[in-house]
Amino acid sequence: MSALADKLSANKARGRKSLIVYITAGYPDLATTKDAVLAAEAAGADLVELGIPFSDPIADGPVIQTAAVAALAAGTTTRNTLEMVRQLRSQSNIPLAFMTYINLILHYGPEAFARDCRDVGVDALIIPDLPPEESGLLRPACDQYGLDLIQFIAPTSNAARVELACRNATGFIYCVSNTGVTGVRSVDYSAVGPTVEMARTVTDIPVAIGFGIGSAAAAKEASRFADGVIVGSAVVQLLPGKDLAAVSGLISSIRQELDREDA
16 A cells, blocks of 8 residues: 555544645745645645646636646746655655646656656645546556556546446545535535445545535535545645745644544
C-alpha cells in the first residue's frame, strides 16, 4: 500500500475522519505552495492534493480556475512543480496527490510522468477528466511506479457505474457531492449517502466527499456520510495574500470539528 492508502485506511479503521486539502500549485508562487503544504500538515491535514495548473480545468469553479490562470502566468509548469515537491520532501512526509488533467499527462508521457512523480515522492494521481473506461491510459504506469489512481463517483452514478469505478480503485474513492464544478456552496450532503453506501458494497477503500465544503460545519455534516472530506476553494481563496495563518486557522478549525465528539 502507498503512504496515502496506509494513512487513510488507518484513519478509517480507528474511526477518525480524514481531512484532505487541495492547493493549486504555483498560486501565487511555488514558494507559497510549499509553505502552504507545511501549514496544512501542521494544522491537521491528512493528505494534500496539489493541483498542477492546466489551461482548461473543466472540473474547477471560479476560485480554482482563477488560481490556475494566475499560476500559469507566473510560470508554473509540471517540471518546476515536481521540483518543488522534491524539495518539500526534505521537510514533510505528508501523503501527496497530484490533481490535474489527462492532456497534460499525455503530453508529458504517462510512463515518464508516473516515474517522475514516484521519484519526487508523490503518492497518487487524481484526474477528473479520466473516466474509468479510459483508465487504461494511466493505470499500467501507475501500477508500475506504485501510484494510486483515484476514482470518482457522484450522486448521479448508478450501481453499475459505482461498481466500475470501485472495482480496481486504490487509495480512496472521491465522491463528488453534487453536479457541477468545485466551489464553496450550500449542499445537501445526505444526497450522497446512497452513493457512498453503494461504494461500500464493492470496496473497503475509504470514501471522501468533495465539492462545496468551505467551513468546519459543512465538513462535519459531510463527514457523517463518508470516511473523509476534501476542502479546496475555501483554502485556495486565502492564498493570494500569502496569509498562511488564515490557511492554518481554517484547516485547524475543520480538523477540530471533525474530531469533536457529538454530544
